[in-house]
Amino acid sequence: MSQTTTEYHSATPSMVAPRSAFGRRLFDAAKTHLRAVSWLRSIKRRLVETARGSEDVIYRQSEVAQKSLIASWKQLQASGVILPLDQVGFSRFSEFEEDGHLLYLLTLAGSTSKAVVEISSQDGRVCMATNLIVHHRWRGFLFDGDPVFVREGRRFFAGHPATRSAPPVMRAEWFTRDNVNHVLAAAGVPDEVDVLSLDIDGNDLYLWSAMKTRPRILICEFNNAVPSDLALTIPYRPGFSFAALPADQAMFRSASLAAFVAVGRRKGYRLVGMNALGFNAIFLRDDVLATEMPEIPASTLDANPAAADVRRRWWPRLSQLPWIEVPSDGKL
Structure with a gap:
């Protein structure tokens, strides 16, 4: 044709x-x-060019804006001013304000490998890694269990001006606690990565517990329906999919914030923040920004109205389900 x-x-x-x-x-x-009729073809071409042109304008403007932000943040850091995370958030590719959180932490801490890993990236258009890949030329390793998302993601990065010559690695993989280290190594993930994003809505805590990779920054989604003083995770099942749950159990997945804190402490990490809606947690490795970003308690979640609303609606239904308690030493 x-x-x-x-x-x-x-x-x-x-x-x-x-x-x-x-x-x-x-x-x-x-x-x-x-x-x-040439004008029909001309209209079609102009529509396509307009869409591409609009994205290119956004891309160029964001490049300038982020460089300006980094410069101002470095000046504040040199003056001894450390901003709270709720003042630095913005969204370019992240669903919420986590792009700003990550960029600010990396501005303060610097980077070692400029490598970012995302487990459950979908097609990359809305994920934690893409801002670093597109606007800061990082190496990316993106994984999703759906090959359709991976195919669409490869098309997206192959067509983007920032990544068409060096797109991120994208693979369709189903992670388990038994294969996670093999899959990451086979994809070429380096021993030292700056950022790991984990959000599979299921066996997240089991993957994190089994993982040998020790990112400097971990950002992960947790189950904010569980009270902050309970360290709970779902029972491990390699093929777990929350989509198969009945509607009244749809939030019976992943693990509580306290459970992530327990495993994180065992692995040498501390909780330093979360997003405004209270379901994405940010952990720093203990050797990263130890003075600038002190640990916060899991009970910080209790003051979050969005999380409180989720807990009020869901915890009565979930509390009787077969959760697994995570011990204080974080050993699963």
């Missing part, structure tokens, strides 16, 4: 060829005539 025919078909999906021979001849004649 020619380029012109492809453009015409995508622009007029509602035209369906008739079944009779006479009708088909009329249909083909109409197609030929319409394809010859």
